[in-house]
Amino acid sequence: MMKGNMPAIGIDIGGTSTRVALVDREGKILAREQEETAPQKGTKAFVNRTVEAVRRISRQADEPVYQIGIGCPGPLNPFSGTLLDPPNLPGWDGFALKKELETATGLSVTLDNDASAAALGEARFGAGAGQSSTIYITLSTGIGAGIVINGRLFSGATGNAGEIGNMIVQPGGERFGTLNAGALEGLASGTAIGREGKRKLGLDGKAETVFTKAEKGNRYAEAIIEEAAGYLAIAVANLANSFDPAVFVFGGGVMQQERMLPLLKEKTVPLLYPSMQKTLRLTLADLGQSAGVIGAALLPMYRE
Amino acid sequence: MMKGNMPAIGIDIGGTSTRVALVDREGKILAREQEETAPQKGTKAFVNRTVEAVRRISRQADEPVYQIGIGCPGPLNPFSGTLLDPPNLPGWDGFALKKELETATGLSVTLDNDASAAALGEARFGAGAGQSSTIYITLSTGIGAGIVINGRLFSGATGNAGEIGNMIVQPGGERFGTLNAGALEGLASGTAIGREGKRKLGLDGKAETVFTKAEKGNRYAEAIIEEAAGYLAIAVANLANSFDPAVFVFGGGVMQQERMLPLLKEKTVPLLYPSMQKTLRLTLADLGQSAGVIGAALLPMYRE
Numbered sequence: 001m002m003k004g005n006m007p008a009i010g011i012d013i014g015g016t017s018t019r020v021a022l023v024d025r026e027g028k029i030l031a032r033e034q035e036e037t038a039p040q041k042g043t044k045a046f047v048n049r050t051v052e053a054v055r056r057i058s059r060q061a062d063e064p065v066y067q068i069g070i071g072c073p074g075p076l077n078p079f080s081g082t083l084l085d086p087p088n089l090p091g092w093d094g095f096a097l098k099k100e101l102e103t104a105t106g107l108s109v110t111l112d113n114d115a116s117a118a119a120l121g122e123a124r125f126g127a128g129a130g131q132s133s134t135i136y137i138t139l140s141t142g143i144g145a146g147i148v149i150n151g152r153l154f155s156g157a158t159g160n161a162g163e164i165g166n167m168i169v170q171p172g173g174e175r176f177g178t179l180n181a182g183a184l185e186g187l188a189s190g191t192a193i194g195r196e197g198k199r200k201l202g203l204d205g206k207a208e209t210v211f212t213k214a215e216k217g218n219r220y221a222e223a224i225i226e227e228a229a230g231y232l233a234i235a236v237a238n239l240a241n242s243f244d245p246a247v248f249v250f251g252g253g254v255m256q257q258e259r260m261l262p263l264l265k266e267k268t269v270p271l272l273y274p275s276m277q278k279t280l281r282l283t284l285a286d287l288g289q290s291a292g293v294i295g296a297a298l299l300p301m302y303r304e
Numbered sequence: 305m306m307k308g309n310m311p312a313i314g315i316d317i318g319g320t321s322t323r324v325a326l327v328d329r330e331g332k333i334l335a336r337e338q339e340e341t342a343p344q345k346g347t348k349a350f351v352n353r354t355v356e357a358v359r360r361i362s363r364q365a366d367e368p369v370y371q372i373g374i375g376c377p378g379p380l381n382p383f384s385g386t387l388l389d390p391p392n393l394p395g396w397d398g399f400a401l402k403k404e405l406e407t408a409t410g411l412s413v414t415l416d417n418d419a420s421a422a423a424l425g426e427a428r429f430g431a432g433a434g435q436s437s438t439i440y441i442t443l444s445t446g447i448g449a450g451i452v453i454n455g456r457l458f459s460g461a462t463g464n465a466g467e468i469g470n471m472i473v474q475p476g477g478e479r480f481g482t483l484n485a486g487a488l489e490g491l492a493s494g495t496a497i498g499r500e501g502k503r504k505l506g507l508d509g510k511a512e513t514v515f516t517k518a519e520k521g522n523r524y525a526e527a528i529i530e531e532a533a534g535y536l537a538i539a540v541a542n543l544a545n546s547f548d549p550a551v552f553v554f555g556g557g558v559m560q561q562e563r564m565l566p567l568l569k570e571k572t573v574p575l576l577y578p579s580m581q582k583t584l585r586l587t588l589a590d591l592g593q594s595a596g597v598i599g600a601a602l603l604p605m606y607r608e
Contacts, residue, residue, distance in 0.1 A: 075577075132461055147547070150608070154453065156548025157436055158583055166545045168538050168575065170475060180541070180575050234472050237484070239546060241470045243451070244460025271472065271484050273379075279462055304454070 005030075007061050009054055009107070010297030012117065013037060013072040015088035018046075020053040021290075022061055023297035027125030029290065031060040039089045043100070051104045068101065068109045069299030071117025071292045074144075078159040078303075081111040088141075110299040112155065114138075114292055115162060118285070119146020120153045120302055121295025122249045126286035131246040135239055136285070137164070139232070139260075140252035143185045147243070153303045165189070169234045188231040190254045196224045211257045229263045236264070237271035240280055251285035309334075311365050313358055313411070314601030316421065317341055317376040319392035322350075324357040325594075326365055327601035331429030333594065335364040343393045347404070355408045372405065372413045373603030375421025375596045378448075382463035382607075385415040414603040416459065418442075418596055419466060422589075423450020424457045424606055425599025426553045430590035435550040439543055440589070441468070443536070443564075444556035447489045451547070457607045469493070473538045488539045492532040494558045500528045515561045533567045540568070541575035544584055555589035 005024035012019040014037060021032040033053050037046065058065045075084040081098020083089065098109045119136035123146075128134030134148045145162035147154040154161050165185030173182025176192075186192055190207035197203035197210035201220055213221035236248060254260060265282050272280060285291055309328035316323040318341060325336040337357050341350065362369045379388040385402020387393065402413045423440035427450075432438030438452045449466035451458040458465050469489030477486025480496075490496055494511035501507035501514035505524055517525035540552060558564060569586050576584060589595055 145546070149453070149458065154547075157550035158548055158580060160577065160580060161546065161548040163545045163548070163577070166577065167542045169472075171473065171535075171538055231475075234475055238471045238542060241467045242449070242465065242543060242546070243458075244462055244465040244467070246461035273464065273467070273470065276462055276464060 005063070007063070007065055008067040008069060008297040008300055009057060009065055010117075010293040010295070011050065011054075011068060011070040012114065012292035012296050013070065013089075014114070014292075015039070015073060018050070019289075019293040020050065020057055021293045021297065022057045022065070023294050025301070027121065027294050027298070029294065031057050032293070033057060037089070039092055043092055043095045043097075047100050047104055050101065054105055054107075066107060067300040068105065068107050069117070069296040070097065070101075070109065070111045071114040071296040071299070072097065072111060074113035074115075076111065076113055076159075078112040078116070078155055081109060108300065110303065112153070112159075112296075112299055112303065113144065113162075115144030116146040116153055116155070117293075117295035117299060118251060118291040119148055119162070119249075119295065120298050121287055121291040121293075122251065122285050123148030123153075124151055124298060124302065125294060126291055127249040127283045128247050133243070133245040134247050134249055135243065135245045136249045136251065137236070138252035139188070139250065139254040140190050142191070143189045143232075145239075147245075149304075151302060153299065155304055164235055164239070167235050167238070169231045169238075184231060184235045188228040188235070190252075193224060193228050193254070196227075197221065200224065207254055211259065214259070225259060226263065229260065230267050232264055233267035233271060236268045236282070240268075240272055240276060244276070245280075247281040247283060249283055249285050251291060255284060309367070311367070311369055312371040312373060312601040312604055313361060313369055314421075314597040314599070315354065315358075315372060315374040316418065316596035316600050317374065317393075318418070318596075319343070319377060322354070323593075323597040324354065324361055325597045325601065326361045326369070327598050329605070331425065331598050331602070333598065335361050336597070337361060341393070343396055347396055347399045347401075351404050351408055354405065358409055358411075370411060371604040372409065372411050373421070373600040374401065374405075374413065374415045375418040375600040375603070376401065376415060378417035378419075380415065380417055380463075382416040382420070382459055385413060412604065414607065416457065416463075416600075416603055416607065417448065417466075419448030420450040420457055420459070421599035421603060422555060422595040423452055423466070423553075423599065424602050425591055425595040425597075426555065426589050427452035427457075428455055428602060428606065429598060430595055431553040431587045432551050437547070437549040438551050438553055439547065439549045440553045440555065441540070442556035443492070443554065443558040444494050446495070447493050447536075449543075451549075453608075455606060457603065459608055468539055468543070471539050471542065473535045473542075488535060492535040492539070494556075497528060497532050497558070500531075501525065504528065511558055515563065518563070529563065530567065533564065534571050537568055537571035537575060540572045540586070544572075544576055544580060548580070549584075551585040551587060553587055553589050555595060559588060
């Protein structure tokens with residue numbers, strides 16, 4: 001059944017821009033485009049623009065394309081292919097993205113959240129390639145994760161596997177938004193680091209500013225970063241002890257700060273069993289900005 | 305290849321007694337024996353007694369038996385089939401159980417820890433039957449777990465998947481034994497409940513006594529139980545948000561206390577996303593004392 005490259009279309013939807021690419025079964029991008037997402041212009045305009053991009057991209061394939069995979073900011077229902085109430089896509093609540101795009105293109109559409117798509121990309125062709133199991137964690141404005149076992153994305157019973165932002169790492173801790181009190185995302189995300197910078201140091205609320213201050217030797221800024229890394233280390237150790245993946249792969253803007261990976265390792269390793277300390281790998285993502293669109297194209301083939 | 309019942313031998317090793325059973329592929333026990341484990345008599349005596357039991361049991365099968373599966377108290381290496389330093393089997397450190405039993409019987413042996421074996425039994429033929437994914441949690445002296453996805457035991461990269469006793473649920477909390485500070489097992493196991501009964505109420509150190517006191521209306525005993533259930537609820541919610549299993553199945557002596565499951569549900573549900581609150585099942589184990597030996601017999605067929 002596997003003839004040629006069997007390319008698929010990957011679509012990586014972000015709050016500001018959307019990537020559309022033709023990706024083959026080896027994870028190679030054969031053609032790509034980028035358009036604005038412009039959620040404020042409505043879902044119909046987005047579908048129209050995306051259908052055109054899909055047509056242009058498909059024409060560049062040597063063989064017919066049958067499948068589209070989409071990574072999109074959550075929350076969403078990956079089985080029905082419907083968005084719930086994604087905070088980064090205002091006005092798109094309840095958008096039946098899978099159905100509308102299937103009707104408009106005649107192709108089969110698989111939808112999952114952006115962290116899951118990136119996890120699949122990284123696990124198959126990035127930093128997790130060749131490993132029996134990968135947990136991918138993205139640390140940016142929010143915190144998300146995806147679990148890939150034997151090269152297949154594990155979605156969970158309701159499609160919520162990887163929602164580690166809601167993991168409680170400080171029982172009785174402060175509550176942010178709709179998260180649990182003391183949840184990881186409220187304590188260790190870029191948003192959390194920026195917020196503490198504002199609260200404690202009167203900075204501008206951006207995580208980047210806290211990192212810059214810390215680099216310049218500000219001990220209070222350093223303490224904010226260490227605290228966030230400490231909570232993330234608890235989450236990583238808890239996942240390691242529960243799920244024992246071969247590798248953790250870290251992506252997202254905050255992880256691009258040079259301090260983060262060494263600091264995270266330093267804080268995580270003492271929380272692991274000695275046998276795991278030697279074998280568990282914590283590493284940075286490999287595919288950069290392309291992980292999402294490559295993984296999205298793989299979703300139709302490699303989701304449980 | 306599947307002819308007849310394809311029965312296998314299951315062996316469930318406990319600190320005091322060992323169950324040996326002939327189990328078919330439908331999880332039905334066709335014949336069974338129970339012997340003493342007697343770790344103090346040494347590993348050679350155990351192997352000799354077990355080989356005899358295996359021979360007697362095999363004779364009752366209608367077709368040849370090729371495989372033995374063993375569930376055993378950890379820590380152990382399920383891939384090499386060697387025990388590490390199991391506290392409940394004193395003197396058995398480094399015991400190459402798989403290899404010795406293979407040599408003595410000529411049969412293929414698969415070893416895993418007792419919680420994993422019970423998880424597989426419950427997931428395939430007990431309270432998790434028919435579910436896409438099951439997390440089985442046993443709450444007794446210690447706390448262990450097993451993860452079963454699509455009917456197959458997920459062992460993790462180093463065979464440590466399910467070691468949730470070491471999950472940190474109270475950062476900066478007290479440290480017990482070699483566990484992490486604030487680890488689940490130190491705060492919510494039967495041992496922990498008994499210890500708090502002794503510390504706070506001068507009781508005999510048994511969990512059961514704390515439950516009896518609480519039933520009689522002792523508010524301090526009740527508070528000890530509620531606190532333990534609260535930590536377990538955090539662990540369950542963290543696992544639900546990370547892996548999103550279809551069902552959690554609870555076994556072990558402490559879960560046989562009638563108070564526990566309702567209390568655990570009451571404390572877990574508010575920590576879940578609304579969508580999960582409706583669908584996630586928390587339920588008691590179904591196979592009772594037989595889960596371990598049934599699951600052990602299934603290990604050779606259904607381990608990742």
